Amino acid sequence: MASNTNICGICSLRQIRKTSDHWCPECEEALCNECKDHHKLLKATRRHEPIPISSYKSLPSFITDIQQSCDNHNEQYQLYCNQHALPICLQCINDHSNCNVTSLEKVTSNVKASGQFLDLESSLGDLLQNIERIKKNREANVTNIEKLREQHIKEIKQIRVEINNHLDNLEKQVLEELREKEFQCKESIQKVLLPVKERGSIITQCQLNFKSIKDYASDLQTYIGMRDLEVKVDENEQYLQSFIDTKGLEHLDLVYKVDTNVQNILNNLKSFGSIEIKNHISDIELTRAKDKQAQIQVAAPRKTVNDVKLIQQKKIITNGAVVRGCCMSREGDFLFTDPALDSLVIKSDGTLKYEMSVDPSNGFDITFVDDNNVAITSGHSLWKTGIDIINIENRSKIKFIELPGRAWGITRDHDSLFVCVSQFGIYRIHTADYTTSHVISCTLPSDSYVSIFADKIYYTDRLENSVVCCDSYGSRVWTFKDDSVLKCPRGITVDNDGNVFIVGESSSNVVIISKDGTHQKEILTKGDGLLKPTAISFDKQKKKLLVTNKEHSAFLYNVA
Structure with missing residues (x-):
């Protein structure tokens, strides 16, 4: 910043003291009205855009202290060093020969x-x-x-x-x-x-x-x-x-x-x-x-249901009898719940890693609470109705969360679990202290599943052959029902763009529905190996989709 912005810099050089009225950011100099007019006529400075001196003085000091020219070489800055995050002149380039240097105009253009x-x-x-x-x-x-x-x-x-x-x-x-x-x-x-x-x-x-x-x-x-x-x-x-x-x-x-x-x-x-x-x-x-x-300069357009493509990466043999839940670990392991066997099955690279009994619960659906712990719903169990929290590292049950009815589909959203409870609706469990609250009151049938995206709650109703979207207060936003496309909807998940994936057990397919519920597309069918699929899970970080048949097999897809 100039030592005295109150007087005209050019007049001062001529031993004339005149009050400044304008400031030229390019020249870093105060100007009176007369000198400003000459400034606009000179070929070297006619493209400069002086601003009122009052406007310049309104800038914070950390901005006015930023100079336009190099202190070391008294040259105008023309380059920018990305490694050191500072502007440099042409003579400074020798000190930044190993740095990533770009044009100053390029980094400041339209900033x-x-x-x-x-x-x-x-x-x-x-x-x-x-x-x-x-x-x-x-x-x-x-x-x-x-x-x-x-x-x-x-x-x-x-x-x-x-x-x-x-x-x-x-x-x-x-x-x-x-x-x-x-x-x-x-x-x-x-x-x-x-x-x-x-x-x-x-x-x-x-x-x-x-x-x-x-x-x-x-x-x-x-x-x-x-x-x-x-x-x-x-x-x-x-x-x-x-x-x-x-x-x-x-x-x-x-x-x-x-x-x-x-x-x-x-x-x-x-x-x-x-x-x-x-x-x-x-x-x-x-x-x-x-x-x-997400700190991007131009927001990326969201993918519509027609833009989504699935590329099969692998087929996994589950040897399941009645698989109802699935999810993927950060390390790439596949977890399946099979209520017919009252067990949790973990597979790595397609081979059995270990199998663990969840008795007396049936072990219906599953989701990760954190990297080491999973939450498994009790499903058809008559002895216990709620959620088991299980540490998969030491294969031990660490807590049981009791619920008023049979617990079915479950999902995690940030620091909360959301679970379907038949005849009661959807409950929320805070993972910090495992306190519960009733989020949506409705007469849910058994075998319902739930998923969360932003402020919306999605769940399936196999008896009505429908998919329901509600806001965070439980008010319905939209309902999808088309028996010709989706029959006996089971597992549900949502991708990063808000597109909803649902498996149809009776229709043996996966249907994708747009975020607003107005568009849908059958994205996987029997021809892709689906036979009574029951569970589905989307990994938002890796952008992978896991689809699980009721028996025998599951498929992993890259979502493009």
Whole structure:
């Protein structure tokens, strides 16, 4: 940045002191109105685009400190070293002979229209939205706590009317507990709210800086300055994500539990009740541009059902009797569940690695919880209805999660398991503490399967020969039903583009349905070796599709 931007640089060389009105980013010099007019007429500078001096001064210092020329050689930057991430002049090239050097014009051309720049702009906006969302959520929680306090006070007072005066002391104790727990809730919330507000101020300033950069900074300044903003964006994204990871955004409620003896045994009453803080898993999901665009400069078009091609990679002999579930490990092992044999079968390179009994469960469907543990549903079992968590490294059962009905299809989405429970609907299990919640209430038949993509839940209904798509609140978005194409739908999975794959056991095929449910295509048939297929699994990282017949065999495909 020039030492004095308040006076015209050209006039100053002529020993004339005139106030500057403009700034030339290319020359890095302040200009008065008269000199600006001459500047636009000179052949060497007529293509320069001076900006108002006030606009230049609005740029953050880390941008104005970025120079257009080399300090060492006093030459204009013309090249860019990708290895060292800095601009260089032609004389600097000797110091970067082994580096990946490219034209400066190439890396800075249209930088403000680049995907990276637009992603940064979107990230700043997302950060502010996330901060505002958290602020509102926490403030609403405080308001709700206060309302619950008032509600519980009324309950306490109503009970107090019905009993005699000797309960005064107990009433004081429970009200004091209520105030203490309220204070604990607010104190806990404020620990999140105050630093979030501070971060909001920081990101607001970043956004103001970003707007100035967008409007007034040179392309070079923009390109170099973006890294500082990206560091702040990444830091604050991680900071906000830490609240999710550490359960800092769990919803707090004040819950008053009335002692059951209050109504019946006044003389022996030892407690007026208790005040508890009830934690709810936060429903806040942070919006991030990187999640939406995966740091690509131009979003890749999604594949439609007509674009999807399957290339068979191998055939696997399962020797199964009634295979109902399948999945693939990170190492490339194939896992199959066979309720007819009450077993979990693991195959590697097409050969049997080991077989493990899941008795007394039937072992219906399977999904990975993490690299070492799998979740297996109990299926037709009469003794236990729920999910076994099994460590496949030491071949041991480590936990059983009980559910209200028979558990069938299961899938994992991030830190949650989703499972079909006949006659009840779909349940969600949080893998951190294995707590359960009822997501969709419906009369599901047995042998239903489920899959998740983004905010949509997909499940099959073999009795209705249908595939149903719901939103995260359980409201139906679309239903696919065509008996001529799909009969007795079983396993279901979704690829990276939201296309839904379903196996039809009675139709012996795999049907792919578009994300919006409007288009479908039969992508595999009996001619491809399918005979009563029952299970299907898609590996989103490796882009491989595993399709399993009820008996004997399975097929692995590359999805192109």
